[in-house]
Amino acid sequence: MSPIGRRGFMVLCGAVVLAGARVRAQQQGNRPPGTHQDNTDGKEWIRRLERSDRIPGLKIDDVISCLNLKPGDVVADIGAGTGAYTIPFAKAVAPLGLALAVDIWPELIEYVGEKAAAAHVGNVQPLLASRDDPRLPPRGVDVAFFHDVFHNVNDRQAYLRLLVTYLKPGGRIAIIEQEFDDPIAQKWDIPEDRITREQLQDWMANVGFELRSVFDIFQGANNPPGAGMPARWFVVYSARPAPRPSLVID
Numbered sequence: 001m002s003p004i005g006r007r008g009f010m011v012l013c014g015a016v017v018l019a020g021a022r023v024r025a026q027q028q029g030n031r032p033p034g035t036h037q038d039n040t041d042g043k044e045w046i047r048r049l050e051r052s053d054r055i056p057g058l059k060i061d062d063v064i065s066c067l068n069l070k071p072g073d074v075v076a077d078i079g080a081g082t083g084a085y086t087i088p089f090a091k092a093v094a095p096l097g098l099a100l101a102v103d104i105w106p107e108l109i110e111y112v113g114e115k116a117a118a119a120h121v122g123n124v125q126p127l128l129a130s131r132d133d134p135r136l137p138p139r140g141v142d143v144a145f146f147h148d149v150f151h152n153v154n155d156r157q158a159y160l161r162l163l164v165t166y167l168k169p170g171g172r173i174a175i176i177e178q179e180f181d182d183p184i185a186q187k188w189d190i191p192e193d194r195i196t197r198e199q200l201q202d203w204m205a206n207v208g209f210e211l212r213s214v215f216d217i218f219q220g221a222n223n224p225p226g227a228g229m230p231a232r233w234f235v236v237y238s239a240r241p242a243p244r245p246s247l248v249i250d
């Protein structure tokens, strides 16, 4: 698709998604069903995610550099929230790359669309997902990224089985999650809603994915003090290479 055709297509898709999202938001009282944010108003959740003291704790530039995002990449920010990462991702992959702002909360993806437009960032595409399906373009994504989101998924194994079908060959899955025993994480979520690196390793192995990188930018003294964020692990996975055919000698 030519850059102009692609941009037009994106704008059209965004408009359709947001129109549907608005209707659903009205039907749902602005809340996605069944999340632990059920009792929080959308505006209040936006305010919490955009807190100025939270943003340094996201280490956005460091994350972009760890992910080695390149112009032309398609990156899906799954559970994008207010798009704190999405918009910088979009700038990192511009002009022909795309950042997909994926969330189950219509009010939030609408907010990200508005924020991107106000910042004149044209390569952000809001996408309304369901809890079990990020609804990405099949075989269309270079990097699927989750920050403080993956623990919200109910059936993590089934979700990963589906997610890998949305990746391009060589595509990567990057996950940043709270340390299971971190005191802040314990305050935020009950044990069933937190996950460990070991659990993730098993789920990834079951879909044929291998650990490629581990970054410690959210660990110990690297975790910005005062940001009110728990220590977090940051891992990147991609598909295990297919075994080479063995040579048979008679």
Ligand SMILES: C[S@@+](CC[C@H](N)C(=O)[O-])C[C@H]1O[C@@H](n2cnc3c(N)ncnc32)[C@H](O)[C@@H]1O
Binding pocket: 032, 035, 049, 078, 079, 080, 081, 082, 083, 084, 085, 102, 103, 104, 105, 108, 129, 130, 131, 132, 146, 147, 148, 149, 152, 153, 154
């Ligand atoms: C704690 S916020 C993190 C937002 C953003 N990643 C950040 O760090 O600024 C979690 C977000 O994940 C979204 N979410 C929860 N479950 C989800 C799911 N199954 N699929 C996609 N998004 C989900 C929520 O609506 C919310 O916007």
